[in-house]
Amino acid sequence: MSQLSLPFLTTREAPQAHSDTRAAPPSGPRLERSVSLEEPRPHLAMAARLAEGLQRMVREPVEVELTDNAWTMVSYRRVEGRLRFRLHHMFGAAGDDVITALAGFTGHKRKQHGRTIDLFVKQNRALIRSSPERDDVPLTTRGRVHDLREIYDDLNRRHFDGRIDARIGWGRKPPGRRRRSIKMGVYLHDRRLIRLHPALDDEQVPRLFVELVVFHEMLHQHLPPTEGASGRRCVHGPEFRAAERKFPGYEQARAWEKAHLHLLLRRS
Numbered sequence: 001m002s003q004l005s006l007p008f009l010t011t012r013e014a015p016q017a018h019s020d021t022r023a024a025p026p027s028g029p030r031l032e033r034s035v036s037l038e039e040p041r042p043h044l045a046m047a048a049r050l051a052e053g054l055q056r057m058v059r060e061p062v063e064v065e066l067t068d069n070a071w072t073m074v075s076y077r078r079v080e081g082r083l084r085f086r087l088h089h090m091f092g093a094a095g096d097d098v099i100t101a102l103a104g105f106t107g108h109k110r111k112q113h114g115r116t117i118d119l120f121v122k123q124n125r126a127l128i129r130s131s132p133e134r135d136d137v138p139l140t141t142r143g144r145v146h147d148l149r150e151i152y153d154d155l156n157r158r159h160f161d162g163r164i165d166a167r168i169g170w171g172r173k174p175p176g177r178r179r180r181s182i183k184m185g186v187y188l189h190d191r192r193l194i195r196l197h198p199a200l201d202d203e204q205v206p207r208l209f210v211e212l213v214v215f216h217e218m219l220h221q222h223l224p225p226t227e228g229a230s231g232r233r234c235v236h237g238p239e240f241r242a243a244e245r246k247f248p249g250y251e252q253a254r255a256w257e258k259a260h261l262h263l264l265l266r267r268s
C-alpha cells in the first residue's frame, strides 16, 4: 500500500500506511510467480541483461525483477546472499551509466548515484503507467458544497503550472462509531488519486481549508517521499513542509482547523 494520509489532526501517520518502502518490499516467492505470469517475455530478457550488468559491478549474485509499479522505481534488498532488485520496466532500456548508478546505489555513494537514477526516471516518465483502475472508478468531484474539480484545476494552475496529473474525488462516509481523528485526505501514488474526506463537504467548512487539503495532497505528487538519513521513508520532509507553508492562507486555514476540529469529528 502506498496510501498516504494527511496528518493534520493526527500527530503521526499510521506506520502501515507507508509499508511500500524500499526497505520492505513484499515477500519474494509470490512476486516471482506473479512476474512469470504477468510480465511479457521481453521483460525477462531485459531483466536478465540488467542482472548480468549489475552482477559484474557489485560482484555478488544479482536478481532483477522488472515491475510496472507506478510508484517505486527502484528498490533492492539482500535475500539469501543475493542482491535482489525490483526495477520499473523503464530500466530495461538503461545504458551503462544508469546500470553503474544502480549498482552504486547499493553502496556508499547512494546520493550521487541516486541523482543519475532520478534523472533517468525523469527522462522516462512517460513510461510510468498508472494502474488500470485509474479510469474505471467513477469519482464524485462535485460535492454538495465544494467542487473539487474546480478547486484542483485552480490550484494546479496557480501553484503547479498545470503539471500535477491526478484524479480527485470525495471519499465515502466511513461506517462505524465516532472517531477521535479523521484523515482529511489521502494521495494514492500508484493510482494518482486524491481523495478527500466527505466531512469537508459542508457549508461550515471554508473553501480555503478544503483548498489547503487538496494542495497538500497535490504536493505529495510534486514532492514524492524521500529516503531519510535513517533509510526510512520521509513523507513530509522539510522541503514538503516549507512548500506547504507557502500556501496563501496557510496560517488562516490551520487556525480554522484548530478551532473547528470538533465539527469535523462529529461528521466523520
Ligand SMILES: [Zn+2]
Residues within 6 Å of the ligand: 004, 005, 006, 007, 216, 220, 235, 236
Ligand atoms: Zn500528507
